[in-house]
Each structure stands twice: as structure tokens, then as C-alpha cells.
Amino acid sequence: MFVLIVVLMSVSLIGIIAVQLYWINNALESKKAQFKNDVQKSLGSVAERIYQKEEEQIRLQVQDFIKAKSTADNAQIKNYLFQQIDTTNNRKITFGTTILEENFEIPLDFLDDEKIIFTRVTGKKDFSQTRFIKSPDDILNATSEKRFSFTGRMKILEDGQFEELLKESYKKYPINQRVSNRELNATIKDELKKRDINLDFKYGVYTYDGLATPLKSGYYTIKQKGSYKRELFSDSEGNPEHILYITFPNQNNHILSGISSILLLSLFFIFIIIIAFSSSLYQLIKQKKISEIKTDFINNMTHEFKTPIATINLAIDSIKNPKIISDNDKVLRYINMIKDENKRMHTQVENVLRISKLEKNQLEISKETIDIHDVIDDAMNHVSLLMQDKKGVIKTHFEAITTEISGNEFHLTNVFVNILENGIKYTVGAPVIDVYTESTNKFFIVKIKDEGIGMSKAVQKNVFDKFYREQKGNIHDVKGHGLGLAYVKEIVEKHYGTVFVESEKGKGSIFTVKLPLI
Known part of the structure; x- marks a missing residue:
């Protein structure tokens, strides 16, 4: 029944702990998923805000142009024969009419001293044509009027097409000219804060091919573990041009804090x-x-x-x-x-x-200054008859210089009597007991060595326990009731001392008593 109870309790405990750990793990995984979702939403909002800001900038440029250029800078009426070459469809369109040609100059904020020459031609059918740079090298090769072209083809600009033209022009420039580090950092921080993520973070923007850009916070590499990513901007076909990566060094602390x-x-x-x-x-x-x-x-x-x-x-x-x-x-x-x-x-x-x-602290132990050598001599006298009966001998080796302690003579005598009696009882044949004394600056040390049957390690651990005896049951070749050494330990500890035993089976035992000097 005892084993069954222990087994059932153990299984129950393991089950309870396993269930608790399972729910804790589930809570952690749920927190991680929620954190990841919040970060992805934040990055999505960051990408959207940056894109919308560029859209707004382009829209404002178009509106400013329309407002500022209500009249043409210069206008002239021409008899004009106009031909349009469509290289795609391999055809040429010719217009012959009298038209009004008006020129508009549009400064570009992101290029120093550069502008687009926008020409509006009014006739039977209004249309406009323009030329735009294909690469920064074209700026250097442009004419004095800074006219730009799309692969040498003319393009009819209807409503909204000029805005698309500006969008295409923005895509020709590095991303760090389209959005600054400070702006990107502030936007990320703001979007994270909206979702209660107040953590330090590191970010870096890379091209879709994995090339680093100047947009990053200090040293950053995409090899860092636990990074989240989001696409930034896209080309005309909808493919992402850049990818924003972000990591949180204290992510685990944030998840655990929740x-x-x-x-x-x-x-x-x-x-x-x-x-x-x-x-x-x-x-x-x-x-x-x-x-x-x-x-x-x-x-x-x-x-x-x-x-x-x-x-x-x-x-x-x-x-x-x-x-x-x-x-x-x-x-x-x-x-x-x-x-x-x-x-x-x-x-x-x-x-x-x-x-x-002793266990109930009801035993009064009065203390006085005593000579411990005298106490040991008295104890040896008490067991002298037993030694004579077994034809044994007690040898003394008193080497202690200081022998006065504060203690109870009666109880200390019983302590040494009990130890000596054990040496006599647990010796086969004539007992031989050696009593050694020595003193240090603080302690008086007594060692009582016998040549008896000795004790195993297991017995040594329990030999000072109450009622403990190595021989149990109905085997009573050695008389006793397991209280002698328990009494020894209690009395020695009442005198603020210590007692311990060193023994080996078949080679005897050494009991050591350390008592504090006055």
C-alpha cells in the first residue's frame, strides 16, 4: 500500500506539472504569434504610409504646376505639320493644321537646376508631348532646354498621365533619396507604438536581389535571427523593388512580460x-x-x-x-x-x-568550570569492572594543554561512559581502547578509538539517531536499546560541541568529541 500511494502521488504530480507546462508553452506560443502579427501589421502600415507620402508629394507637384502655370510662358501660333512615329506598331501619323504651341517649365525638387519642358499643342485636337530622362546620364547629354525623352518616342499626355510620368521618374532614383533614415525610423516607431510595442529595434532596407542600401540603423545584416520583413515600393508590373527587415533584440523579454x-x-x-x-x-x-x-x-x-x-x-x-x-x-x-x-x-x-x-528541553543542565581530563578519568573508572571482566585495557594519550571547559560533570561523564561501553560491547575478544586528547585555541578534542567490529557507511549516518541499533529484530547478542549515542549527541550539542564517528567495517571505530574551551 505504501508503494502504491507513492506511485499514485508521483504520477499525479508529474501529470499536474506536465499540464501546467503545456499551458505555459501554449501561452508563450500564442504571445509570439500575436507579437508577430502586430509587427507585420505595423510594417504593412509603414510601407503604406511611405507609399502614400510619395503619392501625395507627386500629386502636390502636379497641382502646384496647374495652379502656377495658368498661362503659358510663351505661346506661338504655327502652321504645323506634325508627324507621330509609332515604332511599336510600325506606323506614322501625320497631322496638318494650324496650332497654338505653349511651353511650361516644371522644376524637379529632387534634381538640382533640372526641369521638365512640358509642351501643350492646341488645335483641332489638344495633345501634349514631352521627353523625359531614362537615366542620370541623359541629364548630362540633354539639350540646353533640358528636354527629356522616353526611348525617343513621343507620348500623348491625357488627364492623369503626367502624374504617372512623375511616378516613373521617382523610380529612377535610389531609395534613400525617396525616403530618409529619420523618416523611416520615426514611422516604424510610431506604428509599433500604436500596437503597444515599445521596444528597441534595428532595421535595414535591401533590394529585392539582397543588396544593402544606405537605409539602416547602425550595423545591420539580414543574417540576424528573428527578423521580420515587408516589401517597399513596386515596379510597373507590381514586383517589389525593396524589402524592409526589422529585428527586436529584447523580443523575448517583451513576450515574457506579457x-x-x-x-x-x-x-x-x-x-x-x-x-x-x-x-x-x-x-x-x-x-x-x-x-x-x-x-x-x-x-x-x-x-x-x-x-x-x-x-x-x-x-x-x-x-x-x-x-x-x-x-x-x-x-x-x-x-x-x-x-x-x-x-x-x-x-x-x-x-x-x-x-x-532532552527532546522536550525539560532536562536542566547546570554548567560550571570543570577539568575534562578528570571527567574522562571518572568515566574510565565506571567501566573498569567491564574491562576487567573482558580482560581488556584502556590506554590514555593525554596531550591537551588546556583542559578547562564550562560543562556539566555528571552528563559529560555519562557521555564518555556510553562511548567507552560501546567500544567494549562491540569488540570480539579482549577490547583495546585508546583515548587521545588535544587542544586548539578554541576547542578541546577527545578521540576514543576501539578495535571492534566497526560500522558501514550506512550505519554511521544513523548511529546517533534515537532508537537506532545495527542489530535488529530478535538478535540480541549485544544488549542495548539504541539510546546511548543519541544521548551522547544531545548532551554534546547542549555544550555547543560536536560529535562524529569514523569507522570501517572490521577495523574498529574512532569517536571524536569537540567541546569549546572557556
Whole structure:
């Protein structure tokens, strides 16, 4: 059931996170598409405005000419034989009549000191003829009257045809003479602003064949990633002449800013879900571990109490025997046995209560100045009988210069007793224990080394945990209830010190206690 719950919770969490990420990705893609659409609309408006401005400029030139030239600059009546050659259809048209010829001069704003000579001929049928430059070289080769021609052919100008003539003339010049960098930059910025795009941008105008033009913002190349493009102007057949490219260096920041609140909220909830899941999983594992430890603790305590209780029962039954009750020596012996076993059980209960009080901060630890070497000597005296029973030996290597600390003598004695007892209990054969001391500027250091069975890395991580014992279940070749080293850690930390163990399986252990000096 535990594994099933963990699997179901994990699948649910992964599913929730996947759905959230899916919607976040959809929101980002939608924002990108909207941004692209807004940019394309803006560029379309830019191209339209530039085109309309040129159209308006041409229209104004035509209107100004008509208004300013209400009368002819010079006029003359001629008997005129006029021939028109149509090279396309290979024919010649001849007009013979008396006509009025009027000449008009039209200055060109984009060419210095240049003009178009516009001739209106009035007769039976009004018509006009003109000649226009085909290339800038024609200007140099033109006559003193600055007359221009279309491939040597005469063209009849009816209503609106003069406007078309000017349009064609504009197309002969470079694009930077038709629109300025400042005008293009301002137009782009204005159109983007209309769609709430207030971003820095870079642009460049290229010919349709990919050649760069002077219209660009600083260094620009069409190889830049994430560029948008739009056609500018077109020829007589409707093919684009130039292409406007534009890029946004901070495009991603702009897109993210549009959904930042939703994105942060989603990420926050995902974070909360992960924390909640991790906490729940941790609590499940912790509770499962505590349950197992408590079960082992109950088993261990049951065995610890079983022996003294059985011994007390046997002693009481023996005293009840008529043959023994009359023997005062035997009665006294059994009473002492009962007293010793009762003391043993009392000690076990005290250990459990002591560790419980430590956890609840109910254990009062009064501190005073003590000599830690004396404390260690006292602890070795407490285990001397155990060492004699196992024919072991404790070797001391006291090299500490400063030995006075602020601490509780009783509890610190128990700390070293517990460590020494572990070295005795977990040694096969006669135990050999070395006690080293040294001092630094701030700490007194005690190292207690044994030659016992040692510990694995996994055991070392948990050896200071409450109720933890390497041997579990019904294996009780080593007595104990898993509280000794937990008590050691709590007392050392109450003295603002640290304790840790270094061990290798089959090669013994070294417990190191660091306590701050006065």
C-alpha cells in the first residue's frame, strides 16, 4: 500500500506539472504569434504610409504646376505639320493644321537646376508631348532646354498621365533619396507604438536581389535571427523593388512580460505542489521508519526487562522455599539480587526518560568550570569492572594543554561512559581502547578509538539517531536499546560541541568529541 500511494502521488504530480507546462508553452506560443502579427501589421502600415507620402508629394507637384502655370510662358501660333512615329506598331501619323504651341517649365525638387519642358499643342485636337530622362546620364547629354525623352518616342499626355510620368521618374532614383533614415525610423516607431510595442529595434532596407542600401540603423545584416520583413515600393508590373527587415533584440523579454504574472503564478503553484508532495513523501517515509524503530525498540526493551524480571521471580520463589527462608545468608543473597535487577530496570527507565526530557528541553543542565581530563578519568573508572571482566585495557594519550571547559560533570561523564561501553560491547575478544586528547585555541578534542567490529557507511549516518541499533529484530547478542549515542549527541550539542564517528567495517571505530574551551 505504501508503494502504491507513492506511485499514485508521483504520477499525479508529474501529470499536474506536465499540464501546467503545456499551458505555459501554449501561452508563450500564442504571445509570439500575436507579437508577430502586430509587427507585420505595423510594417504593412509603414510601407503604406511611405507609399502614400510619395503619392501625395507627386500629386502636390502636379497641382502646384496647374495652379502656377495658368498661362503659358510663351505661346506661338504655327502652321504645323506634325508627324507621330509609332515604332511599336510600325506606323506614322501625320497631322496638318494650324496650332497654338505653349511651353511650361516644371522644376524637379529632387534634381538640382533640372526641369521638365512640358509642351501643350492646341488645335483641332489638344495633345501634349514631352521627353523625359531614362537615366542620370541623359541629364548630362540633354539639350540646353533640358528636354527629356522616353526611348525617343513621343507620348500623348491625357488627364492623369503626367502624374504617372512623375511616378516613373521617382523610380529612377535610389531609395534613400525617396525616403530618409529619420523618416523611416520615426514611422516604424510610431506604428509599433500604436500596437503597444515599445521596444528597441534595428532595421535595414535591401533590394529585392539582397543588396544593402544606405537605409539602416547602425550595423545591420539580414543574417540576424528573428527578423521580420515587408516589401517597399513596386515596379510597373507590381514586383517589389525593396524589402524592409526589422529585428527586436529584447523580443523575448517583451513576450515574457506579457504573461509574467500568469507564468509566475503557475510556477509558484508548481513549486507549492512539489514542496507539498516532497513533505508528504518525507513524512510517510519518516513515519514508516519511526514505526519500524519503535517496533525494534519495544522488542529490545522487552528483552532488556525480561531477564531482570525473570531473575526477580526466581529469587522470590527461592525465598518462599522453606529450606531457604530459614537460611539468612541465602535470603540476603537473593534480596541483593532482586535489588540489583531492580536497579538495572530503573536505569533503563531513566535512560528513556532522560532522552525524552532532552527532546522536550525539560532536562536542566547546570554548567560550571570543570577539568575534562578528570571527567574522562571518572568515566574510565565506571567501566573498569567491564574491562576487567573482558580482560581488556584502556590506554590514555593525554596531550591537551588546556583542559578547562564550562560543562556539566555528571552528563559529560555519562557521555564518555556510553562511548567507552560501546567500544567494549562491540569488540570480539579482549577490547583495546585508546583515548587521545588535544587542544586548539578554541576547542578541546577527545578521540576514543576501539578495535571492534566497526560500522558501514550506512550505519554511521544513523548511529546517533534515537532508537537506532545495527542489530535488529530478535538478535540480541549485544544488549542495548539504541539510546546511548543519541544521548551522547544531545548532551554534546547542549555544550555547543560536536560529535562524529569514523569507522570501517572490521577495523574498529574512532569517536571524536569537540567541546569549546572557556
